[in-house]
Each structure stands twice: as C-alpha cells, then as structure tokens.
Amino acid sequence: MDLFCRDSTICLLNERVLSLLVSDIAQLVSARVEGNASVAIVSVAKLEEGESGSLGFLSNPKYESWVYQTQCSAILVPESFQPSQAVSAVLLRHSNPYFAFCQVLTEYFNPIQHPIGVSSNADIAPDVQILDDVYIGSGCTIGSGVVLAKGVKIYPGVYVGEGASIGADTVLFPNVTLYPFTQLGKRVTVHAGSVIGSDGFGFAMEGGRYHKIPQVGIVVVEDDVEIGANCTIDRATMGRTLIEMGSKLDNSVQIGHNVVIGKHTVIAAQAGIAGSTKIGEYSVLGGQSGVSGHLVVPAQTQLGGQAGLTRNLEKTGMKLSGTPALPVQEYLRSSIAISQLTDLQKQVRTLQKEVQKLKENTPSNDGD
Numbered sequence: 001m002d003l004f005c006r007d008s009t010i011c012l013l014n015e016r017v018l019s020l021l022v023s024d025i026a027q028l029v030s031a032r033v034e035g036n037a038s039v040a041i042v043s044v045a046k047l048e049e050g051e052s053g054s055l056g057f058l059s060n061p062k063y064e065s066w067v068y069q070t071q072c073s074a075i076l077v078p079e080s081f082q083p084s085q086a087v088s089a090v091l092l093r094h095s096n097p098y099f100a101f102c103q104v105l106t107e108y109f110n111p112i113q114h115p116i117g118v119s120s121n122a123d124i125a126p127d128v129q130i131l132d133d134v135y136i137g138s139g140c141t142i143g144s145g146v147v148l149a150k151g152v153k154i155y156p157g158v159y160v161g162e163g164a165s166i167g168a169d170t171v172l173f174p175n176v177t178l179y180p181f182t183q184l185g186k187r188v189t190v191h192a193g194s195v196i197g198s199d200g201f202g203f204a205m206e207g208g209r210y211h212k213i214p215q216v217g218i219v220v221v222e223d224d225v226e227i228g229a230n231c232t233i234d235r236a237t238m239g240r241t242l243i244e245m246g247s248k249l250d251n252s253v254q255i256g257h258n259v260v261i262g263k264h265t266v267i268a269a270q271a272g273i274a275g276s277t278k279i280g281e282y283s284v285l286g287g288q289s290g291v292s293g294h295l296v297v298p299a300q301t302q303l304g305g306q307a308g309l310t311r312n313l314e315k316t317g318m319k320l321s322g323t324p325a326l327p328v329q330e331y332l333r334s335s336i337a338i339s340q341l342t343d344l345q346k347q348v349r350t351l352q353k354e355v356q357k358l359k360e361n362t363p364s365n366d367g368d
Contacts, residue, residue: 200257
C-alpha cells in the first residue's frame, strides 16, 4: 500500500485503509452522521490542514471558521453545533468530539504497534513469571521474583529490579528504570528515561554532617496512569509513594517520597512535589509549579504554571497562581498593584518635593 500524506496528517498504517468509511467511524464512537456515510477516510488532520479523505474535529468554537474552509472529508462536531454557512464535509455529531477523535486515533491511526516476544539479549532471572503476549526487548534486565502480567511490553534497555510487579498491558518504553519492589498496575504507560523507585531525599544531621536515612518503602502506581519521559518518582522512606488510578504526569515531573497523587490528577512538565504531600483527586498542576512538603491539597485544586504552593488548603476546587500561591483573582490584583509601583514611587517622590517646598516657603513662628 502506497499512500502519500502531508506532514500535518496521520495516515493509516494497515490495510484497513481500503475499507474505512464514515459509517465505520460513526459506529465506533456512536456519532450521528449528517451527509454521505460512505465517504472513505484515509487520514486525520487539523481542520486548517485537511485534505480530501481526511477526518478532522471541532471542539473549540474559535476554530469554527475552518469548518467552512477545510478540505477535510468529514468532521466530528458537537451535538449542538449549528453551522452558519454551507459545509462541504460530512458531519459526525458527538457529545464530546475531541474524545471521539481520540478513539478514532487509537483504533485506526496509532503508529505504535507493540511487538511480542522475548529477546535473546535480555538478562532475565530464572524465577521471573512471564504471562502471554509479553514483549521484552534487547538489553533489558529483569530481576529475581518479578511478575510480568499478560500483554506487558518492555522496550530495550529497561531495568526492572527484584520483586517488582507489572500489571496487564503496561508498557515501559526504552531505558525506564524500576527499582526493586515497585508495583505498577494495569495499562500503565511509562515513557523513555523515567526512574521509578529511586531513594527519597532523606538525611539526618549529626556531628556536623548529613547521614543518609535508608528509604525502605516502595512506589505503587495504580491502573491507567501515564508517566512522561524523564520523570522521577521517589520510593517512600517507609510505607509507599502512591500514584492513584488515571493520573497523568507530563515529562520531567518530580514526585518526592511518600507523596500521594489522587486519582485522575494531571501534572504538567517540570512540576515538582516535595515529600509527604497529598494531592487530592482531579487536581491540575501547571508546568513548573511546585508544592512544598507535608501539605494537604484538596480535590480539584488548580495550580497555575510556575506557581508555588507553600501552605495547606482547606477548600476544594481552588484556583491559584503565583508564588506564594494565591487565589487567581487575588493574584491578579496583586500583579496589577506591583505593575503600578514604579508610577506610585514617582508620585510619592513628586509629593515629597512639593511638601519640602511648602515647608521652605512657610514663615517660621519661632520667636513670636
């Protein structure tokens, strides 16, 4: 099969391209079709970069103008979408078109097709338990007592320490390191270069120098968690560091020892969380944000990019920005005030000079 696609599109990588129709997509995502359901789809694209045979989507209203200009053959749109002009593409109405588009990508356009089999160049302890459909690539080291569930994929260069367990359909991309006794749940994805279970940052001062505190706990990562490239998750001093189900970590995120990340929390790149802090479920931490240690952060907290949280929060659903982090409206007022300081300083200096002149020109009452 020889297909040409522009860089902005993703083409099918298998023979289903010859039979994929709008009707197939509608059935997969439970969308309602307006137009010709027999139109063939061979690629996906942004609306502004689409071409004949491609599927696009509209979820942000600010891109609506492209619906009327796009060359896409079909578009996933919200159920409530009401076109203000003629649309040449077939419309697939869905309550969440972005999610539906993701389903289509996963089913038909995912470029990663995981292999199956065990490389002869892998170093695997004799008592490792390996179930069906597992892949272990070249140069991997799998320690004693490790359990690999069905469908686990371990790419070249991965180290899995003794006693670790990896749940079904979990994927470890190249050069991931799992320290001993780390526990990963089902359908976990760990991207290249991440380290899970390294020692927490614990030292005691005595005699004028630091003494290392042994980190004897573990890391537990629950089902459906995704961990980006070059993340580090420290093992607990005692007990466990816990990443609860459904949470997503971007690249280069640091999680300290004994931290608990609540379920379905999203943490953007270069964020860091110090030890023993608990982040509530469904929270969002922006890029380069930081959270001090031993804090309790309630559910649904939103921390803006580069924000620094240094205190406990009492209410759920707070939105904060700045360092130290403040509620967004308070932070914005503070930012405006700071931006006006230079002018205020000039005004104060002018007033000081005027007051001084008044003093100089006022007759003295001494000696009356």
